[in-house]
Amino acid sequence: MATLLLTNIGQLTTVDAKGSVLEDAAVLIEDGLVAWVGHMAQAPATAHEIDLGGRAVLPGWVDSHSHLIFGGDRAEEFVARMAGQSYAAGGIAVTTSATGQLSDKELSGVVAERRHEALAMGTTWMETKTGYGLALEEEIRHSILGKPLVDSLTFLGAHLVPAGWDAEAYTDLVTGPMLDAVAGNVDFVDVFCERGAFTEEQSRRVLEAAHRKGLATKVHGNQLGPGPGVKLAVEFGSRSVDHVNYLDEEDFKALADSWAGWDASARSGKPGTVATCLPACDLSTRQPLAPGRELLDAGVRIALASNCNPGTSYTSNMNFCVATAVLQMNLSLAEAIEAATYGGALALGVADQVGSVEIGKRADLHVLDAPVAAHLAYRPGMNLTHSVYRAGELVDRLT
Ligand SMILES: N=CN[C@@H](CCC(=O)O)C(=O)O
Ligand SMILES: [Zn+2]
Structure with a gap:
């Protein structure tokens, strides 16, 4: 031994x-x-x-939200944003085209490097997502490449409606042939439910399709403005809803109610929907920081994650996320550490193994x-x- x-x-x-x-x-x-x-x-x-x-x-650290499978970067978009331009989902298409130019070996190489970089900074369990493929063969390729390189893998075919596609037709593809092809490689299905990405109805179709496949779900929700993402995530029993920058009273209540069957002192019972806060992304997009303090006070379990991706958060440094949560979101150090470890594990359904x-x-x-x-x-x-x-x-x- x-x-x-x-x-x-x-x-x-x-x-x-x-x-x-x-x-x-x-x-x-x-x-x-x-x-x-x-x-x-x-x-x-x-x-x-x-x-x-x-x-x-x-x-x-258990980093429960990242997008490591990409080529290129978007420094120009970042510079323009710092000069006053707002973030919009459309930037995803720039990364999709840069990613498509990389061979399997090149793409695996950059993902492995990014994973190692995070590991060397203390991230011992890391989730990542597909979602810069946005075409049948590319999403399949990313799910195959990504699987051995991370600890949890999420299918995010519903990241952006690619140019030239009708949104309904693309949702048909995501919920049909794409999901069929990647289902065996992934742990979660995610959808970007936001203005400029997928509507409530389209998001609902993605979540329903995931349920039919027996796959757990996640939602990118309420990032750029108020919206239906949080309520949908709770309705579908998603493991997490991520971003959560713009919440109304009903969102708070829905999230808090989802934890009614959870015994926090015994860490047992039925887990609810984790609200995942992404402080590095909020800084890089100049959005108001997610209300982590208020969520905790309302009885919601939260996670802190890096959201490492080339558009909104090009860092996988969880030490930085934890420091920001303490300094800017009014979490205590213990709360921030818990959110970045056990909270992430809850958001990934692996709290019995790590965290x-x-x-x-x-x-x-x-x-x-x-x-x-x-x-x-x-x-x-x-x-x-x-x-x-x-x-x-x-x-x-x-x-
Ligand atoms: N919000 C959606 N997806 C990513 C950003 C993707 C991009 O802009 O490349 C996020 O979580 O922030
Ligand atoms: Zn994301």
Whole structure:
């Protein structure tokens, strides 16, 4: 049995249901899983120990929303936006055309690099989406390429109606032949329900088709203005609704009610729809930050994710997202860390495997070059990731 003791942890943020934070702690890893957690003085003897020198440790980030399967970038669009232009969904088409020019090898290469970049910054579980294919063969290609490179894969054929297509005809394609072809490769079906993308009725058709296939759903909703995305997501029992910048009272109520069957102290029962906040995207698009504080206060479970993509959020740095959530969204450090770990795991339906440092879970650990996790927000922008363990293995930050 492969055994490793990580010891002399100055502060261990476990993100267990009680929010336990241990000082002078140790974690025993056996065969890639957490086997013991406690005070270092009581740790079981092991042949292989690593002294973490009093550093802070937390669970690896669970990034539940990204779009890594793309070619090119959109720096010009970003510069224009900073000069006052507003973000519009139409920019997706620019990336679709750049992505189509990459060979399988080139596209896999850039996705693998992006995944590794995130891993080296502490993201040990990462979701990504298709959605820059927007044609039958391309969406299939992206789902095949993407699958081995990430931990959860989402089909987002309903990202934008491509030029030359009638919206209804394209929705027929997405909900019919495209979904049939990719269903075996993906964990979720997502739809961009927004002005300039898919209407309420078209989004409903996408969610219904996913249900018929037995696939869990997600919705991009309420990003650029008020809209039906949140209510649809709750109605369909989606795992998450993402962006959530513009919410009315009914949206808050629908989300909060969806958690009525969840026992937060036991972390059991029927999970509701997670509201996923994407602070890096909100900054890059100059949208109001999602109301994470108000959502938590209303009893909604939230996640924080990077939304790494070339249009609205070209970063996969979850340390930055957590710092922004604390500094700008009024979350406490503990709330932000929980949203970026356990919250993400809930949004991906993998909270039994990852998202906290607890016995039986995968040993995904993020070691900070800091004595306490508060440095994440206290020293924003500093590279605080010292080392990362995924399933008990030390991640090589260079390869
Ligand atoms: N909002 C929809 N999709 C992406 C942006 C895609 C793009 O502009 O390339 C997002 O989550 O922000
Ligand atoms: Zn997105």
